[in-house]
Amino acid sequence: MALAGVRVIELAGLAPAPFCGMILSDFGARVIRVDRTKVTMAMDAQARGKQSVALNLKSPQGVAVLKKLCLQSDIVLEPFRKGVMEKLGLGPEELLKENPRLIYARLTGYGQSGSYAKSAGHDINYLAMSGLLSMLGRSSEKPYAPLNLVADFAGGGLMCALGIVLALLERNESGQGQIIDASMVEGAAYVGSFMWKSRSLGLWNRPRGENMLDSGAPFYDTYQTSDGKHMAVGAIEPQFYDHLIKGLGLDAASLPAQMSISDWTELRRTFTQVFAQKTQAEWSRIFDGTDACVTPVLPLDEAGSHPHNRERGSFLKDAQGEVSPRPAPVLSRTPARPCLSRDPVVGEHTRSVLGEYGFDPDHIEQLLSAGVVECNEAKARL
Numbered sequence: 001m002a003l004a005g006v007r008v009i010e011l012a013g014l015a016p017a018p019f020c021g022m023i024l025s026d027f028g029a030r031v032i033r034v035d036r037t038k039v040t041m042a043m044d045a046q047a048r049g050k051q052s053v054a055l056n057l058k059s060p061q062g063v064a065v066l067k068k069l070c071l072q073s074d075i076v077l078e079p080f081r082k083g084v085m086e087k088l089g090l091g092p093e094e095l096l097k098e099n100p101r102l103i104y105a106r107l108t109g110y111g112q113s114g115s116y117a118k119s120a121g122h123d124i125n126y127l128a129m130s131g132l133l134s135m136l137g138r139s140s141e142k143p144y145a146p147l148n149l150v151a152d153f154a155g156g157g158l159m160c161a162l163g164i165v166l167a168l169l170e171r172n173e174s175g176q177g178q179i180i181d182a183s184m185v186e187g188a189a190y191v192g193s194f195m196w197k198s199r200s201l202g203l204w205n206r207p208r209g210e211n212m213l214d215s216g217a218p219f220y221d222t223y224q225t226s227d228g229k230h231m232a233v234g235a236i237e238p239q240f241y242d243h244l245i246k247g248l249g250l251d252a253a254s255l256p257a258q259m260s261i262s263d264w265t266e267l268r269r270t271f272t273q274v275f276a277q278k279t280q281a282e283w284s285r286i287f288d289g290t291d292a293c294v295t296p297v298l299p300l301d302e303a304g305s306h307p308h309n310r311e312r313g314s315f316l317k318d319a320q321g322e323v324s325p326r327p328a329p330v331l332s333r334t335p336a337r338p339c340l341s342r343d344p345v346v347g348e349h350t351r352s353v354l355g356e357y358g359f360d361p362d363h364i365e366q367l368l369s370a371g372v373v374e375c376n377e378a379k380a381r382l
């Protein structure tokens with residue numbers, strides 16, 4: 001796999017950093033998640049392929065353990081508020097002095113500088129600060145955040161993984177690590193570069209929800225079907241729009257022009273009425289195999305069984321029978337080989353990882369009895 005041999009220490013976080021760690025793990029990196037002690041349940045729903053060490057970083061011995069792990073690692077990924085790692089004596093200066101090849105990835109909302117750097121926040125705040133949230137939502141409605149997809153995952157976890165891979169690539173030449181300051185505000189904004197750079201095209205001149213790509217256009221929207229499901233329509237180009245009109249059984253000559261904005265309300269009404277006359281399956285049969293750019297809106301538990309996704313193996317089932325997306329993109333020689341066994345229990349691998357990283361057995365037992373680390377091998381076997 002592409003990242004085979006790469007060692008990652010991921011400090012347990014909420015959503016973006018676990019996603020970043022899972023990407024690295026899916027593509028072959030060895031990811032050790034450092035959990036807190038005295039935690040019963042892992043909050044990490046993206047723990048595929050990771051191992052867990054439970055370590056109390058509030059104790060000097062715990063800090064020393066983390067330093068030793070980082071000394072033998074390529075990457076440390078930290079998801080805390082600015083200053084937390086420094087307060088623990090685990091800041092980048094400290095760790096890079098000991099291991100100059102270390103890539104120190106800091107995944108935060110507001111970045112390591114600026115007046116918000118130390119403020120708490122979540123995806124919706126970062127999205128708001130990126131400028132993008134102002135563009136999201138239906139006409140005459142307030143801005144609407146599309147789950148926590150944009151800042152946490154696209155602009156956060158994924159962008160941080162990109163930074164890590166770039167730093168690894170560069171390290172091959174320089175032999176040196178570096179610090180990655182991954183701000184979700186900036187990551188989200190960067191993902192949305194098109195929105196800034198396409199303003200001159202007039203794509204966003206109208207109020208929110210009234211433009212071509214923000215649900216303003218009737219040919220770029222979703223419609224309810226007679227069984228209460230939905231179809232997604234993305235028939236932008238005229239040749240594809242023609243297929244849409246044909247599939248809907250409408251007469252193009254009796255409709256207003258596609259790009260006549262003043263007629264969009266009326267056109268949407270027509271499309272709404274027509275889509276409501278058949279079930280999702282019936283519309284899928286009509287549009288499948290055409291260039292109308294019309295697809296069913298699939299719920300999560302149906303996405304994997306759609307013929308197209310099934311043919312490609314786009315979703316995988318783990319040992320517990322849980323279905324989730326397979327890692328993307330697909331590399332031809334070194335594709336990801338995601339781990340299909342269950343997620344780690346908090347502290348399941350403490351003893352084995354410490355042993356592997358050079359802690360002698362007596363020292364491990366001393367750390368365990370002092371409560372600096374915890375091991376839950378037995379719980380994992382239950």
Ligand SMILES: C[C@H](CCC[C@@H](C)[C@H]1CC[C@H]2[C@@H]3[C@H](O)C[C@@H]4C[C@H](O)CC[C@]4(C)[C@H]3C[C@H](O)[C@]12C)C(=O)SCCNC(=O)CCNC(=O)[C@H](O)C(C)(C)COP(=O)(O)OP(=O)(O)OC[C@H]1O[C@@H](n2cnc3c(N)ncnc32)[C@H](O)[C@@H]1OP(=O)(O)O
Binds near residue numbers: 013079082
């Ligand atoms: C929208 C998403 C967030 C979605 C998250 C949800 C999925 C979950 C949120 C609440 C969860 C539920 C809840 O917990 C109750 C149940 C618990 C149960 O176990 C499971 C079910 C629950 C219902 C549970 C279910 C779900 O998990 C939830 C619903 C996001 O936007 S995520 C993005 C958030 N932003 C960032 O990541 C940006 C960077 N980080 C930050 O800004 C801050 O970390 C943040 C997120 C604001 C949190 O601030 P906080 O004050 O809590 O932490 P920090 O200032 O960073 O400091 C960390 C302190 O912890 C110490 N520490 C860390 N590791 C260790 C260790 N191993 N040992 C000892 N101590 C440790 C560290 O030293 C810091 O201590 P100090 O404060 O003293 O410096």
